[in-house]
Amino acid sequence: MYDFKGFTLDWYKELFQDTRLLIIVLNTIVVALLAALISTMIGVLGALAIHMARKRNTKNALLSLNNVLIVSPDVIIGASFLILFTMAGIKLGFYSVLLSHIAFCIPIVVLMVLPKLSEMSPSLIDAARDLGASGWDVFSKVIIPYISPGIFAGFFMALTYSFDDFAVTFFVTGNGFSTLSVEIYSLARRGISLHINALSALLFLFTMLLVVVYYFISKRNKPNGMGVGK
Amino acid sequence: MENVPIIQFKHVTKLYDNDPPVLKDVSFEIERGKFYTLLGPSGCGKTTILRLIAGFTEASEGEILFNGNKINHVPANKRQVNTVFQDYALFPHLNVFENVAFGLRIKKMKAPAIESKVKEALNFVNLQGYENREIREMSGGQRQRVAIARAIVNEPEVILLDEPLSALDLKLRTEMQYELRELQRRLGITFIFVTHDQEEALAMSDEIFVLNKGKIQQSGTPIDIYDEPINQFVADFIGESNIVKGKMIEDYLVEFVGRQFECVDQGLDKNEPVEIVIRPEDLEITSTEHGKLKVKVDSLLFRGVHYEISCYDQDGNEWLVHSTKKAAVGTEIGLHFDPEAIHVMRLGETEEEFDRRLEAYADVDNDGE
């Protein structure tokens, strides 16, 4: 854009020589992976809890509570988590960011897994019990394999959300710790620079990669996968 | 021990929350090696009985015995019964072999034993060579067979079938009726079959339990139930029937539509009000002079094997006739029937009273000979 003189990889070279930036990229990836992993585990259990709830009111109440973080504006989530961490005496930094990301990813995983659970015919569980399966057998041999597409979709959704998040992280990140999006924001507030251009391209590619993976998972997810097994 | 019924229900009641009970004080016995059918309209409690036997739900009151032992609180995975589900409930993430092998794997059986048992079970249901197919590649009838194989491979003493044929088309359904009956004979184990289709029940069963509103209305062989329905519900539900109000004048003489007819029933009180059942196929069309009843033809439907003719007598009772003869709409015709065709039902008679009365006839008949 400014003094365009042809394509060059120099900016990327500079990017990777900058250890500070490298650490930020690593931070972002580590937080996203951990957050996605942990939130998937808790989210699957949560979806099960909601699915198994006997009373309609309990189910609805759990679902509403689940969706609070999805419909709430990011600023409110960020601000309220900031208060929470300060009150709890958790130092702002890696752990506060990780905890926040886990927290806002859980409901997403729940929403991705829940449809798979409700799509599952209840007689499938009866059938497994009928064939002698214990509670654990039913969980590990029937429920988990059945909802695994939902679990994968949830995991990648969580990964994408964590990766993409700016607003919540911005509130709870403190001074010493930064992620890609927060870094881009603070750079962008100072104006355009080719440095951010390279950084943005990186973030963009990561996100697109995740989206493509997610797309293929959700495509395989479609109930009557006619394409396979000819 | 062979004489102990394999399953016994003693005064079993089942309630969900505060709704009216699904089963009300139900008692019955299931004998070894027979084909039983639980027949009734939807919501009559037949599936609940099945779920109680399988252990998917617990009785609110009463006892359920298996081989003489109380099993009320035994969980489903510890019971000696296996179920074929209405929607088959095949595991979509497993192929045919693994579906059938599921129960054996849970029992931690050795791989070679599993292999041969699954093969044997699949042979039994004519699915040899389908081991590696995915469930979604199987047709409805084939899925049905996989579900049966998955149940029989565990060698249960009782197999429960929850309307397993309802999703199949008519032709396939008839075919499967034969096959199921044949399968039960070869295996020699008890089948408990749930259906709302009375033809299916009549064709397949050794014993039928007719259920309505959470109670067993009548139990017996298909022929008993068809010929001697205990009440209006059973008469209506099993086959088609003409039911009119009448009065028992004395033994072997009954009055309805203002006339007296010879019949074969006895042992009722004099002048007792009763209901009369005559099956449409037992009515014969004749001229008005020869007929025991004079009726006017209201409508006529061609049903393939016969005509279904709807007529009205002078009291306004409808008479349904199945006949291979045609009758012109609007004309007066006579209806003839044999004394044996008249079936007399006492109002509000329980199954025990009914059985006692039938036994009494038998005694009288025996004395007479």
Added chain:
Amino acid sequence: MENKLTRSLYAVPYLLWIILFVVAPILLVLYYSFFNIEGQLSLSNYEKFFTPVYLKMIFSSFWYAFLITAISLAVAYPAAYLLTKTTHKQLWLLLIITPSWINLLLKAYAFLGIFGTYGAANNFLEMVGIGSKQILFTDFSFVFVSVYIFIPFMILPIFNSLNDLNPTLLDAANDLGASRWTTFRRVIFPLTIDGVKSGCQVVFIPALSLFMLTRLIAGNRVITLGTAIEQHFLVTEDWGMGSMISVFLMITMVLIMMLTGSRKRGA
């Protein structure tokens, strides 16, 4: 029974999450809204809230959110309608949705480039002969970029409800003598109103709470509720007032959701 114990045990992490990260934060925000900047318990935040400065800010925030929602709807409805008429509608939909997957920050950043003094927009204006203008840091740029960002979220629910519409209903309306306009007004629109409602819901609430865009694109000229919250929490460190505005935003959100979500199905 062992069943009951395991049943409650496996749900523990999830329930803990609900308590710690859903219920507790809301209560904490509510609690903090009763503290003034000196950390004393008082209602001063609520009093301050009704001073002209804050009322003006709230009014302008609502006004911008309304503008953004209205423009998005005006563009999205016809677009969604046209989409349902195309042959490869799923592909087109994917193309329209794709931008929503890209980080908001990146999109904002891209506009910094496009609208900048030497950006593509000004190059174009130069070429047409209007001459370069200050586009960045104006109300226009803020509304434009916001609409651009929110349009996919508006199109998606409307597209879905239009797509679910049984086409024989339109034939039926035609058959009964309705003109195209009458069909739209009396049949199509009432049947897709739920899509419109949830579209408005998913645009209006975030539009109220934007803060990054206002900083980057509007250059602090526009102050939304979100910007105000961020300002109070991170700049002036008046958490009490920030919490007070958050409480107000939450109440607004609930009201809007009740208003737009009369149906059982969620957005």
